[in-house]
Amino acid sequence: MTGSTYLQFISVLIIFILVLALSYFVTKWIADYQKGAGSAGKNISVIETCRISQTKYIQIIRIGSRYTAIAVSKDQVTSLGDVAEEDLILKDETQENISFKEMLEKIKGEKKS
Numbered sequence: 001m002t003g004s005t006y007l008q009f010i011s012v013l014i015i016f017i018l019v020l021a022l023s024y025f026v027t028k029w030i031a032d033y034q035k036g037a038g039s040a041g042k043n044i045s046v047i048e049t050c051r052i053s054q055t056k057y058i059q060i061i062r063i064g065s066r067y068t069a070i071a072v073s074k075d076q077v078t079s080l081g082d083v084a085e086e087d088l089i090l091k092d093e094t095q096e097n098i099s100f101k102e103m104l105e106k107i108k109g110e111k112k113s
Contacts, residue, residue: 043064046061047059047060047061047062047067056073057072057073059072060088066082067082068081068082069081069082069083
């Protein structure tokens with residue numbers, strides 16, 4: 001192999017890495033934008049969604065300070081009733097996300113025991 005072949009390989013590799021990095025950051029930016037655009041007002045939010053069939057879901061939503069369960073299908077949304085806040089197990093907003101490395105270490109520790 002000649003020097004120009006190595007140079008071409010290195011340049012293609014650099015371009016590939018740049019395209020990967022660019023696609024990562026653009027995807028992250030679009031996700032943040034859609035998350036922000038979807039929650040412009042802070043009065044309505046989906047707390048949890050559970051899929052019960054291909055096109056049917058049960059969702060717990062918060063409207064103001066009230067929690068409601070709804071059934072969502074392809075053509076229809078049906079209110080199932082109110083849910084008391086003390087009956088819900090809400091995810092702590094300040095809870096830190098577990099990194100992949102911490103999760104892997106935890107799995108390794110369980111396998112050794």
